[in-house]
Amino acid sequence: MNIRILSTEQITAYDTYLRIEERAAGTREKYLRDVQAFVCWLNGAAVTKEAVTSWKERLLAEHRAPSTVNAALSALNGLFRFLGWEDCRTRFVRVQRRLFRDPARELTRPDYDRLIAAARELGRDRLALVMEAICSTGVRVSEIRYLTVEAVQRGRAEISLKGKVRTILIPTKLARKLLKYAKKNKTVSGEIFLTGNGKSLSRRQIWAEMKRLCVHAGVEPSKVFPHNLRHCFATAYYRAYRDIAKLADVLGHSSIETTRIYLLTSGAEHQRQLDRLGLVS
Known part of the structure; x- marks a missing residue:
C-alpha cells in the first residue's frame, strides 16, 4: 500500500x-x-x-x-x-437549510450607512466609494477591477468570472462619483480603484480596511466584511422588485437556490411572522 x-x-x-x-x-x-x-x-x-x-x-x-x-x-x-x-475524499457536514440569518452577521441598512459615514469622516474616500460600488451594483469584491473608466463612461461593465460573462449596469449617481474620483486621481483609463503603487486593490486589503472602521462606526466587526455588502444589495433589490430570477442574473448565480440564501429574513422578522400567526391564546 x-x-x-x-x-x-x-x-x-x-x-x-x-x-x-x-x-x-x-x-x-x-x-x-x-x-x-x-x-x-x-x-x-x-x-x-x-x-x-x-x-x-x-x-x-x-x-x-x-x-x-x-x-x-x-x-x-x-x-x-x-x-x-x-x-x-470525505462527506460534507449535513446542514439543514436555515430559516433566517444569524443576527451576529446581519449587516443592516443603518449599519451600512454608519460605515459609509465613518469612512468619510476619517478621510477614507476610496474605501467609502468601494463600499458604495459593491453595495449599489451587487458585484463581488473580486469584480471591482472591472469598474474601469471606460466601463463607467459606458454605464455598464462586462464581468468575466468562472467561465461566464455578465453585464452589470452602473447607477447614474455612482457613475458620476466614480468619474469624479478617477479625475481627482488622474486616472484616465483602466481600473478606477488602485493602490498608491498603481496595483489592483486586493480582497484582503478591502476586508482589513472595513474592519478598521468598525469601532468608529459603532458596528459589530462580525457583521463587517465585503461580501455582506453584496447581501445588502440583494436584499434591497428583492424588496423593491420581488424578481428573484432577475436578481440571480444580476448577481451572477447559476442557481436560484444560491440567490435564496441571500434573501433569508432576519431573526427579528421571522419572530414577528410567527407572532402574527396568533396560534397562542
Whole structure:
C-alpha cells in the first residue's frame, strides 16, 4: 500500500490546475490556505480517509461553522480528486437549510450607512466609494477591477468570472462619483480603484480596511466584511422588485437556490411572522 504524503510540488500543481480551471484568485487562495492547514495538522503523517475524517471532527470540535468546515473539505476533496486519491475524499457536514440569518452577521441598512459615514469622516474616500460600488451594483469584491473608466463612461461593465460573462449596469449617481474620483486621481483609463503603487486593490486589503472602521462606526466587526455588502444589495433589490430570477442574473448565480440564501429574513422578522400567526391564546 502506497503511503501518501502531501508534497509542496503537489500543492503547487493543484494551484496551477485551479488557475487553468479559471477559479477566482480568492477561491484559489482560500483552497490553498485550507490545504496548508490540513498539512500542518497532519504534521508529517500520511494522508488517509481516517485522517481526513479526524480533521473534520477536529474542526467541528473547535465549534467551526458547518459552512466553514464544508468549505475546507471542498478544498481537500478537490485536491484528492486532482491527485487521483478518490478514496480519501470525505462527506460534507449535513446542514439543514436555515430559516433566517444569524443576527451576529446581519449587516443592516443603518449599519451600512454608519460605515459609509465613518469612512468619510476619517478621510477614507476610496474605501467609502468601494463600499458604495459593491453595495449599489451587487458585484463581488473580486469584480471591482472591472469598474474601469471606460466601463463607467459606458454605464455598464462586462464581468468575466468562472467561465461566464455578465453585464452589470452602473447607477447614474455612482457613475458620476466614480468619474469624479478617477479625475481627482488622474486616472484616465483602466481600473478606477488602485493602490498608491498603481496595483489592483486586493480582497484582503478591502476586508482589513472595513474592519478598521468598525469601532468608529459603532458596528459589530462580525457583521463587517465585503461580501455582506453584496447581501445588502440583494436584499434591497428583492424588496423593491420581488424578481428573484432577475436578481440571480444580476448577481451572477447559476442557481436560484444560491440567490435564496441571500434573501433569508432576519431573526427579528421571522419572530414577528410567527407572532402574527396568533396560534397562542
